[in-house]
Amino acid sequence: MDNNRYETAKPVTIISGFLGAGKTTFLNEYITYRKGIRPFIIENELGEEGIDAGLIVAPGTDVFELNNGCLCCSLNEDLFDLLDALWKRNDEFDELIIETTGIADPATIAQPFLVYPEIEECYKLERTICIVDAQQIDFQLEETEEARKQITFADIILINKCDTVRKGHLSGLEELLRNINPFAVILSGDKESGYPLEKIMAFNRDDFDGKIFPSGATGKDGHDHPILHPAPHADVENHSHPDTHPNHEEFHHHSISSLSFVFDRPFNLDRFGHRLMMFLNIQAKNIYRVKGFIWANDEPQKVIVQSVSNMLAITMGERWPPEEMPKSRLVFIGKDLASRGLEKMLAQCLDKDFIYP
Numbered sequence: 001m002d003n004n005r006y007e008t009a010k011p012v013t014i015i016s017g018f019l020g021a022g023k024t025t026f027l028n029e030y031i032t033y034r035k036g037i038r039p040f041i042i043e044n045e046l047g048e049e050g051i052d053a054g055l056i057v058a059p060g061t062d063v064f065e066l067n068n069g070c071l072c073c074s075l076n077e078d079l080f081d082l083l084d085a086l087w088k089r090n091d092e093f094d095e096l097i098i099e100t101t102g103i104a105d106p107a108t109i110a111q112p113f114l115v116y117p118e119i120e121e122c123y124k125l126e127r128t129i130c131i132v133d134a135q136q137i138d139f140q141l142e143e144t145e146e147a148r149k150q151i152t153f154a155d156i157i158l159i160n161k162c163d164t165v166r167k168g169h170l171s172g173l174e175e176l177l178r179n180i181n182p183f184a185v186i187l188s189g190d191k192e193s194g195y196p197l198e199k200i201m202a203f204n205r206d207d208f209d210g211k212i213f214p215s216g217a218t219g220k221d222g223h224d225h226p227i228l229h230p231a232p233h234a235d236v237e238n239h240s241h242p243d244t245h246p247n248h249e250e251f252h253h254h255s256i257s258s259l260s261f262v263f264d265r266p267f268n269l270d271r272f273g274h275r276l277m278m279f280l281n282i283q284a285k286n287i288y289r290v291k292g293f294i295w296a297n298d299e300p301q302k303v304i305v306q307s308v309s310n311m312l313a314i315t316m317g318e319r320w321p322p323e324e325m326p327k328s329r330l331v332f333i334g335k336d337l338a339s340r341g342l343e344k345m346l347a348q349c350l351d352k353d354f355i356y357p
């Protein structure tokens with residue numbers, strides 16, 4: 001990267017938050033609010049199948065997908081290369097936004113921006129926002145370390161999904177979050193009533209510099225070694241099952257793993273919704289997140305599948321492009337995922353009578 005770029009350094013926003021907290025939903029609002037400012041978005045997803053990029057609503061938004069790994073560990077080296085490559089076309093965008101995976105440690109992703117001078121010259125980390133699911137966060141804090149790390153490193157904690165909890169719950173939650181991170185600005189909102197974007201944009205990280213480094217991350221000074229480490233190899237398994245056509249990709253990150261499925265035969269939508277709901281109810285403690293698009297019989301549109309814990313939402317997306325053979329893509333993220341059971345359950349929901357054209 002060239003030197004003396006400080007004046008033109010691109011502002012960077014990191015959006016973190018546990019699986020399904022509402023990062024992509026917030027990102028869509030953020031981009032809409034910043035109309036006229038050209039964002040470049042880095043979408044990092046755990047599974048082989050990138051789903052989030054397809055859920056970005058602003059047309060023509062520049063989205064780069066980094067899938068099948070986590071920027072905070074296995075893809076950390078890729079981030080450096082990407083930032084380098086991106087700088088060469090820096091006249092094409094005004095700001096950089098990174099949406100992390102739901103289990104990323106944002107401190108590791110932010111570190112290069114804060115302590116690596118070559119990057120700091122070109123990119124200025126303006127804010128890290130942690131999206132918190134008002135309803136699920138107690139469970140997530142109890143069950144995982146990742147949710148706590150994300151809150152600890154945030155400049156701004158945005159309590160999301162306030163529509164799903166009672167008002168009284170929010171004051172207790174705010175106190176809990178303040179105990180975890182006393183330095184963050186705590187805000188709240190939800191997708192229906194909106195987010196306090198003006199306050200978020202007014203936040204100036206420089207006012208807080210030096211105060212918010214948790215253990216494991218360091219301030220601007222004192223580093224004389226490269227921050228980006230070579231990636232440890234992800235543990236990848238690949239199976240193929242000719243009768244149902246799913247592709248499995250599994251890798252482990254901390255104790256959380258993901259399973260991706262691709263099916264080229266349509267689902268029976270009623271059976272799918274019913275079976276998945278039952279499965280989630282039984283497995284709610286293990287399955288943190290399901291997301292994807294499915295091809296359902298007789299539906300000209302993609303069917304969007306979203307679940308956080310055992311809350312399942314099935315909605316209609318855009319039409320399948322006529323030139324594209326529809327395919328269902330589903331990602332399951334959780335602990336001790338039973339791949340055989342999941343595959344069997346999904347295979348049972350396929351439309352058995354479908355005949356390939």
Ligand SMILES: Nc1nc2c(ncn2[C@@H]2O[C@H](COP(=O)(O)OP(=O)(O)OP(=O)(O)O)[C@@H](O)[C@H]2O)c(=O)[nH]1
Binds near residue numbers: 021023190
């Ligand atoms: N009730 C309610 N649901 C919400 C709100 N925000 C997001 N959701 C829903 O929560 C689900 C997950 O939202 P996403 O924005 O995809 O969450 P995410 O954090 O990007 O998910 P991952 O990238 O998989 O970690 C979707 O079904 C959203 O529609 C909200 O404020 N209220």
